[in-house]
Amino acid sequence: MADAVTQTRDAGTGIARYAGKPIANCTNLELFNALLRMVRxxxxxxxxxxGKKRLYYVSAxxxxxxxxxxxxINLGLYExxxxxxxxxxxSLAELxxxxxxxxxxxxxxGRLAACxxxxxxxxxxxADGIGLAYHCGLFRQSFLGNKQCETPDGWLTWGQESWMRRASLHQTVSFGDFDVTSTLYDIDVTGYGSKCARLRLFDVDSADERLIxxxxxFDKRRVAQGLTLFLYPDDSDDxxxxxxxYQEYFMCSNAAQLILAxxxxxxxxxxxxxDYAAVQINDTHPSxxxxxxxxxxxxxxxxxxEARGIVRDVCAYTNHTILAEALECWPKSFLQRVAPQIVPIIERLDADVRKSCKEPFVQIVDEHDNVxxxxxxxHLSHSTNGVAALHTKILEDVELAPFRRLYPERFNNKTNGITFRRWCIACNPELAALVDxxxxxxxRHDATQLERLLEHEDDALLGELAAIKRRNKERFATWIERHQGAKVDPxxxxxxxxxxxxxxxxxxxNLLWAIDAYLGIKAGKLPRRKVTVIFGAKAAPAYTIAKDVIHAILCLSQVVAADPVANKWLQIVMIENYNVTAAERLIPAADISEQISLASxxxxxxxxxxFMLNGALTLxxxxxxxxxxxxxVGAGNIFTFGESSDEVIARYQRGDYDPMSYYQDDERIKAAVxxxxxxDMLAAGDGxxxxxxxxxxMCKDWFMTFPDFDAYLAEKDRMLEAAEDEATWQSKCLVNIAKAGFFSSDRTIAEYNRDIWHLTPDAD
Ligand code: GLG
Known part of the structure; x- marks a missing residue:
């Protein structure tokens, strides 16, 4: 970092030079563009x-x-x-x-890949990340009639050319029925006081946004024009x-060509x-x-x-989920159409496996010709890792147990992490300064040092933490009002x-909790303090029930807001178009972090x-x-509830879960549903x-909401009560911040490198 600091001290930061005129005479846009060029x-x-050996992190x-x-921040220029x-x-914030x-x-x-x-x-x-340059990304979410609407997220607007350098590389990818040419764009990924990594994104030259x-x-049959328009185009039809x-093969063929060259x-x-390449396959999209x-x-x-052996030594695979829907499985006929040249290879790999192992579960191609x-x-990589200790254990003992028996030495855990640069220094500068x-x-370079905060616990420190949280809540309130007109009470x-x-x-x-709380307030059971329940979530466009949940949340938000008594005690807010930018505002302002997935x-x-790093407590x-x-953090500094993963796995194995009996037997569940x-809800929404x-x-509840309902209500109540004891609460927050160091992605990456990649750090 020292070099950047001296360099800028000598020459000023050079904003005016980049803008070509004094700062005071520039429009915000001119200043913004000057900064982009300066950073580039x-x-x-x-x-x-x-280094001789390079990581290629391939990810959709x-x-x-x-x-x-x-x-x-990473370049040492922020201040x-x-x-x-x-x-x-x-104001930099305005820019x-x-x-x-x-x-x-x-x-x-995707956020993990960025961290x-x-x-x-x-x-x-x-290290390089390799992926695709989606023109319109996932989608932009808006709410209309209490429902999610999707429009193209055309982020590739002006200014983008400063970040994205068009590389001179052009490659051809051959599909079964036609060829396309691709162009590569590079984005520098700055490190904290270090040199850069790169994000390398391929685009197809024939892409045409007018298709949308x-x-x-859009017409999904127009493959050459539509290939890179969206991330995860609707897959509800063939x-x-x-x-x-097609997208996946386009990404993989480009990556493979680039890596070999x-x-x-x-x-x-x-x-x-x-000796030259480590390829990390991030989930199955790059398989x-x-x-x-x-x-x-x-x-x-x-x-x-020999080629098979080489590839095995190069490739490693990260599994991010045990949900069957995400473990991709493609009909061989699709592959035959998209990339017939790799089908005989897959068949041969499958035949090799069959020779050595008869277990149907581990075959590459199943009896219905699905790959x-x-x-x-x-089979074809030297490492398979899960992303948290429990997840890896479930992979090893349950979901992928037959593979574990075949290759015990290949399985390992790499508990995920986050970069503290973005998720504390940038998004919560006051907290970062207090820690300093x-x-x-x-x-900032060794996150485990955060533990030393505990040696300094006193009323003054806890008071400062509380004051920072309060200001972050006020900032969030200002932001959300500007963002979508919602007024929240800090x-x-x-x-x-x-x-x-x-x-x-x-x-x-959480929705059912909010309904229960609302009904409670109507019946005269008032909370100790007003609760603002904040949701941020996008639903996949074709995921009907997920969209129904958003609809119900938005309807409830309207019903509660219209109730003159309830709205003094409860507010439901759903952030429109939740994304990283919104998260950076929201997370430093949170008191309670809801992490209520079905165990396993x-x-x-x-x-x-x-959330933990920013001093919220986990429920x-x-x-x-x-x-x-x-x-x-220890049991006293987290609020946990619900069935264990073993109980849940056993429930699935028994197959006897009957949500209707819970609905009938539990009055609060029945009332909420x-x-x-x-x-009121029907008046607000779509019946x-x-x-x-x-x-x-009532009839399916595949993710077993009801068995955890009572425990969730009880624990949330206990937590809301604890929130009223300010000093004790802040002391718990301090423990959470202090213990967050383990979750630095620097630790995670050091482990990947030690166990899987074996790269030599660039020393100078
Ligand atoms: C997955 C999982 C998350 C996980 C993330 C990164 O669902 O639990 O934290 O990958 O490993 N698709 C995801 O977001």
Whole structure:
């Protein structure tokens, strides 16, 4: 960092030079563009981490968030730029508003990839992320008639060319029926006081945004034009599913071509590829890189068996979920159409497995000719990891047990992490400054030092924590009012659940709590203090029940707001278009972090870590990384409830869960579910959608909301009571912040490197 500091001291930060005129004479847009160029040059001057062996982290998602502030922080320029702008009467915060957030991810999987690149850069590891440049990203969410609407998230607007450098590389990808050419765009990923990593995104030259007609609909048969328009195009029909296979092969073929060419350039003879490349397959979307690499190696004269061994030594696979829907499985006929050249390779790999193992569960191609991508990943890579201790244990002992028996040495755990640069220093600068004042700034490079905060616990420190939280809540209140016109009361308890909308994450459980609380207030049972329940979530466009949950939340929000008594005690807010930018506002303001997935289903969660680091207390099930949080902070500093993963797994195995009996036997469950179809709710919303949700809960409830309902109510009540004892509450918050160091993604990446990649850090 020292070099950047001296450099800028000598020359000023150079904003005016980049803008070509004095700061005071510039429009905000001119200043913004000047800063983009300035950051680009500063990053380029740092250079990228180099080394003989390089990591290629291949992922369908990179949820990188806005880049300006984060880059300024990592480059050591933030304070000077802020001060220089302020001296001219200008505000950096206003300029940040001009940036559009890249829409290149959906949830934790993509955000994890972004945190990992930050940590790779910071630790000096030669590393590239490889993915796709989706023109319109996931989608932009808005609410209309209390329902989610989707429109294209056209983030690639002006300014983007400063971040995204068009590389000179052009490659051809051959599909079964036609060829496309691709262009590569590079984004520098600055490390904290270090050189950069790179995010390398491929786009297809024939992409045509005019294809998009109504909302996010487009003719999915126009593959060459539609390939990179959206992340996760609707896969509710075969056309959409095939388009995803096209996207995946496009990503994998581009990645494989790039990797081989680069490694050869660095001196590899390809037989020694594992000395030059580590490929991390992030979930199953990039799985086709395995047969594609084998194909290209064979094409270059290497025998099949040797190529297979080389690829195994290069590739490693991360599993992020045990939900069957996410373990992709494609009909062989789809692959035959998209990439016939890899089908014989997959068949041969499958035949190899069959020779050595008869167990049907581990076959790559099943009896219906479906190709199980995760199975191919496990057989053809040298490492399979889960993302939290409990998740890895469930993979090893239950979900992937037959594989574990085959390859015990390949399984390992890498508990997820988050970058503290974005999730504390950038989003909660007051907290970061308080930590600096209290224990020094060593924690910025070694997060475990946060533990030393505990040695300084006294009334003054706890008071400062409380004051910072209060100001963050006020800032959030200002933001959400500007963002969507919602007025929230910073005096109230901020009870937050923000994450993808999915039944397993059980936003519906929180919804039922809110209904119960509302009915309680109507019956005269007032809470101790007003509670503001804040949701942030997008539902996949084709996921009907998830959209029904959003609809019910929005209807309830309207009903409660219209009630002159209840609205003094309860407010339900759903953030429109929840994304990284919203999360950066929300998380520092949260009091309660809702992590209430059905035990065994949330592989890790990373939001839970961000909330903890920002001094919110967790209300959670013993699932994913919550288990590790509980272990670190101790039972007195977390609020847990619900059935254990063992109990849940046993329930599924017995297959005897009957939600209707809970509905009939538990008056509060019945009242909450019935309320979905009450006169007030029906007046606010769509009876068909509300009825479908009520019916789903009573008759299916696949993620077992009801068995945990009473325990959830009781624990939340206990937590809300605890929130009224300010000193004790803040002391618990301090423990959470102090113990968050384990969840730095620097730790996670150091473990990946030690156990899987074996890269040499770039020392200078
Ligand atoms: C998954 C899981 C999360 C996990 C994340 C990153 O559902 O539990 O934290 O990956 O490993 N699709 C996801 O977001």
């Amino acid at each position: 040059d500063a990053a380029q001057a740092r250079g990228t981490n180099q 998602e990179f949820l990188i968030g806005k880049l300006l502030s984060n880059n300024l 000077q730029v802020r001060a220089e702008l302020a001296a001219a009467g200008r 940040e508003e001009l940036e559009s957030e890249p829409s290149l991810g959906n949830g934790g999987l 990992f690149l930050d940590s790779c850069a910071t630790l000096g590891l030669p 007609k109504d909302g996010i609909a 056309e959409g599913r095939i388009l995803r296979v 680069e490694c050869e350039e660095r001196g590899s003879n390809l037989r020694d590829l594992a 086709m890189i395995i047969p594609e690499l084998i194909r290209l190696l064979v094409q270059r004269g290497i025998a099949f068996d 199980h991508m995760a199975n191919m990943d496990i 004042r209290t224990i020094g700034d060593g924690w 005096e109230s308890v901020f009870d937050v659940q923000s994450k993808r909308l999915h039944e397993y994450k059980r936003q519906q459980l 289903k949330e592989a890790s969660g990373t939001g839970n870590m961000k 959670g099930t013993m699932d994913g990384a919550n288990v590790e949080i509980a272990g670190l 019935d309320f979905l179809l009450s006169h 068909h959608s509300l009825d479908r949700l009520a019916h789903e809960l």
